[in-house]
Amino acid sequence: MPGPPVDSDVDLHIAEQRAELRRAPWGTLGAISAGGALGALARYGLSSAFPYGPGEFPWPVFWANVSGCLLIGVLMVLITEWRPAHRLVRPFLGVGVLGGYTTFSTYTVDVQRAVEHGAPRVGLAYLALTLAAALAAVLTGVRLTRALTGRRAAEDAG
Amino acid sequence: MTILLIALGAAFGAPLRYLTDRAVQARHDSVFPWGTFTVNVAGSFVLGLLAALPAGGGVMAFAGTGFCGALSTYSTFGYETLRLVEDGARSYAVLNAAASIAAGLGAAYCGAVVAQAL
Numbered sequence: 001m002p003g004p005p006v007d008s009d010v011d012l013h014i015a016e017q018r019a020e021l022r023r024a025p026w027g028t029l030g031a032i033s034a035g036g037a038l039g040a041l042a043r044y045g046l047s048s049a050f051p052y053g054p055g056e057f058p059w060p061v062f063w064a065n066v067s068g069c070l071l072i073g074v075l076m077v078l079i080t081e082w083r084p085a086h087r088l089v090r091p092f093l094g095v096g097v098l099g100g101y102t103t104f105s106t107y108t109v110d111v112q113r114a115v116e117h118g119a120p121r122v123g124l125a126y127l128a129l130t131l132a133a134a135l136a137a138v139l140t141g142v143r144l145t146r147a148l149t150g151r152r153a154a155e156d157a158g
Numbered sequence: 159m160t161i162l163l164i165a166l167g168a169a170f171g172a173p174l175r176y177l178t179d180r181a182v183q184a185r186h187d188s189v190f191p192w193g194t195f196t197v198n199v200a201g202s203f204v205l206g207l208l209a210a211l212p213a214g215g216g217v218m219a220f221a222g223t224g225f226c227g228a229l230s231t232y233s234t235f236g237y238e239t240l241r242l243v244e245d246g247a248r249s250y251a252v253l254n255a256a257a258s259i260a261a262g263l264g265a266a267y268c269g270a271v272v273a274q275a276l
Contacts, residue, residue, distance in 0.1 A: 006241040007191055009234045012183045029173045036172025036228040037165035044164050065232040072233035095176050100168045104230035105201035108262040109209050138236040
């Protein structure tokens with residue numbers, strides 16, 4: 001049995017994921033599309049609620065990326081290590097919602113804009129803090145969910 | 159209207175990330191996540207260009223917040239980096255983080271330069 005995937009969007013080492021586009025092309029792409037739209041709207045909602053200028057720390061994007069990383073850690077443990085989920089759960093929630101909710105492009109462009117607007121320290125702090133917090137969030141999501149589901153699995157077995 | 163344009167842009171961007179990832183990953187054997195790297199760099203370039211033009215509100219909502227936002231991803235990038243560490247590929251994890259950020263920033267700057275040239 002192959003270990004958990006490395007790529008949460010699609011890992012071609014896993015036979016089922018390799019075949020999913022052939023088996024259900026429109027279902028898979030439709031779930032990703034719908035999830036992506038919902039995730040992007042959630043990110044937009046956060047940015048509209050807490051607007052920031054070009055030289056300011058982009059807190060809403062920071063929190064979207066960090067919370068999205070926490071949630072992908074939780075989701076991936078649940079569907080790859082705990083119980084097999086419906087075949088559209090990963091495309092919809094993982095690839096779609098969380099992929100649409102988090103963003104790398106806004107992250108890099110906001111760093112660039114901070115530097116351009118004379119706030120290189122803000123840009124650098126944002127760059128480093130997002131990376132550190134996002135990685136810590138994935139780790140927390142994975143570890144916490146493993147601990148909780150491990151306990152649950154042991155209870156089920158007992 | 160803005161909400162509709164963002165949703166529409168993301169409805170294209172997210173599946174394009176999935177399809178690009180598949181296409182890139184099918185073409186190499188390394189554990190390095192080139193697929194996600196590609197979409198994140200491409201998204202940074204396009205958004206850098208749009209932000210520097212600067213594009214109008216509608217274009218920015220559709221192509222920037224929606225399309226580029228959903229084409230690129232931090233959750234997959236973060237998950238892959240952690241999984242590389244768990245699999246013992248520590249140097250690939252560090253390389254992935256460093257290269258994604260360096261190339262993403264470089265692409266955003268290139269996008270801005272192209273926008274100024276236009």
